[in-house]
Structures are given as C-alpha cells and as structure tokens.
Amino acid sequence: MSRPHILFVGIDGVRYDTLLEQQTPALDRVAADGFLQDLQVNASGPTISGPSWSTMVSGVLPPTHRIFDNNLTDHDLGRYPDFITLAGRAFPEVQTFAGADWEPLVSSHSGGPIFAGGGFLSDRRRGKKATADDWHVGDQQVADRATEQLAGLASEPGSITFVYQHGVDTAGHREGVGERYREFIDASDRRLDQLLRAVDERPTRDHEDWLIIIATDHGHIDEGGHGGDHPAERTAWIAASGTGVPATDEPLILEQADVAGHVHHVLGLTDQPPEFVGLPFGTRTEPARG
Numbered sequence: 001m002s003r004p005h006i007l008f009v010g011i012d013g014v015r016y017d018t019l020l021e022q023q024t025p026a027l028d029r030v031a032a033d034g035f036l037q038d039l040q041v042n043a044s045g046p047t048i049s050g051p052s053w054s055t056m057v058s059g060v061l062p063p064t065h066r067i068f069d070n071n072l073t074d075h076d077l078g079r080y081p082d083f084i085t086l087a088g089r090a091f092p093e094v095q096t097f098a099g100a101d102w103e104p105l106v107s108s109h110s111g112g113p114i115f116a117g118g119g120f121l122s123d124r125r126r127g128k129k130a131t132a133d134d135w136h137v138g139d140q141q142v143a144d145r146a147t148e149q150l151a152g153l154a155s156e157p158g159s160i161t162f163v164y165q166h167g168v169d170t171a172g173h174r175e176g177v178g179e180r181y182r183e184f185i186d187a188s189d190r191r192l193d194q195l196l197r198a199v200d201e202r203p204t205r206d207h208e209d210w211l212i213i214i215a216t217d218h219g220h221i222d223e224g225g226h227g228g229d230h231p232a233e234r235t236a237w238i239a240a241s242g243t244g245v246p247a248t249d250e251p252l253i254l255e256q257a258d259v260a261g262h263v264h265h266v267l268g269l270t271d272q273p274p275e276f277v278g279l280p281f282g283t284r285t286e287p288a289r290g
C-alpha cells in the first residue's frame with residue numbers, strides 16, 4: 001500500500017467568526033477542495049491548548065489522555081500516543097517532522113512533549129520582553145523549517161508534517177480580539193500559502209497523494225483569553241482537503257479527535273483502543289461522549 005503525505009497545520013486560538021471576516025486565500029483553497037467547518041470543543045475538556053491539541057493528535061478525549069490544562073505533567077499520552085509516534089512504530093520508513101513555537105508540543109517544557117518524539121522548537125526571544133515582531137519570527141522559523149522539509153521529502157513512502165502557528169493566540173492574550181489578532185490570522189494564512197506552495201511545487205506532486213488538514217484548538221473571548229464555555233471559546237474549526245476528504249459545503253459533524261481519526265484511517269493504522277473516538281471526516285453521525 002502506498003502511503004499518503006500528510007500536512008497538518010495547527011493555528012492556535014483562531015476564533016471562527018473572526019476567521020471568516022479575514023481574507024484567507026490559502027485556507028480558502030483548502031476549503032474549496034474539501035471543507036472548512038466549525039465544531040464544538042468536546043465538553044469533556046476545557047477550551048485550552050494542551051487538552052485540545054492532545055485530543056487532535058491522539059484521538060482520545062481529555063478524561064482519557066488526562067490533560068486538562070497547559071501543565072501536562074502526569075498525562076497518559078504514553079498509552080495513547082500521537083499519530084506521528086504511532087506511524088513511526090507501524091511504518092518506520094515514513095518521513096516525519098513536527099515544528100512549533102509553543103514548547104509543550106515538541107519539548108519537555110510543562111510536562112510535554114505532546115508529540116512524544118519531540119521536534120523543532122523556534123528559538124525566538126520569549127518572555128515579557130518579547131514583542132509582536134518576535135512572535136512573527138517564531139512562527140516564520142517554524143514555517144521555514146517545515147517548507148524545507150516539504151520540499152525535501154522523498155516521494156515514497158509517505159510522510160507526516162506538523163506545523164504549528166502561535167502568534168494569533170499570543171496576540172489574543174496580550175491585546176484581545178483586535179487589529180493585532182487579525183494581523184496574525186493574515187500572517188498565518190501567508191505562511192500556510194508558503195507551505196501549500198512547497199507541496200504544489202514538488203516535482204513529483206502529480207504522482208503523490210496529499211492530505212492537508214488545518215485546525216485550531218479553541219477561540220478567544222473579545223477581551224482575550226479562553227478556557228471557558230462561551231461560544232467564542234468553545235467553537236473551533238477544521239479545514240481539510242485531499243486523501244479521503246469529502247469535498248462538501250454540507251454540514252459535517254466533527255470532533256477534534258477526528259483529526260487523528262482521519263489520519264489513522266488514511267495511514268491504515270488499525271488496532272485503536274476502545275477509548276479512541278476519532279473518526280474519518282464525513283463519517284460521524286453524533287458527537288463523541290466524553
């Protein structure tokens with residue numbers, strides 16, 4: 001079985017209604033070939049980065065992976081690993097990359113990493129002195145490293161590339177849902193364009209299967225911040241196109257765990273534990289029970 005290439009771009013903290021108000025030509029291309037849909041972050045967890053990203057990459061819900069905030073200590077992802085780790089075990093030849101500006105995704109910071117194998121962490125200036133320019137530097141470093149990865153992949157036997165963008169969420173926390181927040185949505189879309197071009201310009205692109213997934217983990221309230229149950233926080237979204245993705249404007253029922261569900265499906269990973277609630281996109285008939 002030839003394995004697909006998978007590009008998963010995570011953009012942290014992007015409110016769905018604000019997203020729709022911005023010009024996002026790169027995301028629009030993905031949506032036109034597949035779908036862009038809102039969803040509700042599963043009620044079994046809070047609207048916080050650690051639990052939501054863990055659910056997306058593991059396919060199990062917070063009561064199972066036991067991550068309920070951004071301190072990941074004592075998590076149970078060892079029993080329910082991320083899909084890069086599982087793919088690496090099942091198909092060691094599959095090419096993988098994870099890059100992020102948020103430490104717990106790819107490093108031991110705060111009890112991480114969420115991706116057990118770790119990955120590339122941007123080395124921008126951090127802390128209270130960091131400015132919006134530094135936030136851009138971090139996200140651009142990640143996008144540039146991922147672009148090199150995408151361009152350099154061998155055509156066989158498939159790959160998984162995870163690219164994380166942090167600036168939107170940081171802007172939301174610092175300044176609320178305002179001009180800076182919108183500036184970073186636009187910047188993330190330009191970096192998504194850079195990544196999609198790296199895929200499209202591969203000389204072997206026409207012979208390859210590509211699955212593209214773009215997702216956020218939660219929204220933000222107007223004044224900035226998240227974690228609660230306001231619709232502006234609880235509403236997230238997924239866009240996807242390519243391998244196995246239905247091209248539709250019809251409403252789909254989605255869970256964040258379906259990111260892992262779809263990835264497992266297209267990779268041919270089987271043997272999921274009963275706690276795994278992820279399903280391929282377009283096949284869900286009801287929300288997952290937490």
Ligand SMILES: [Zn+2]
Nearest residue numbers: 012013049217
């Ligand atoms: Zn987040």
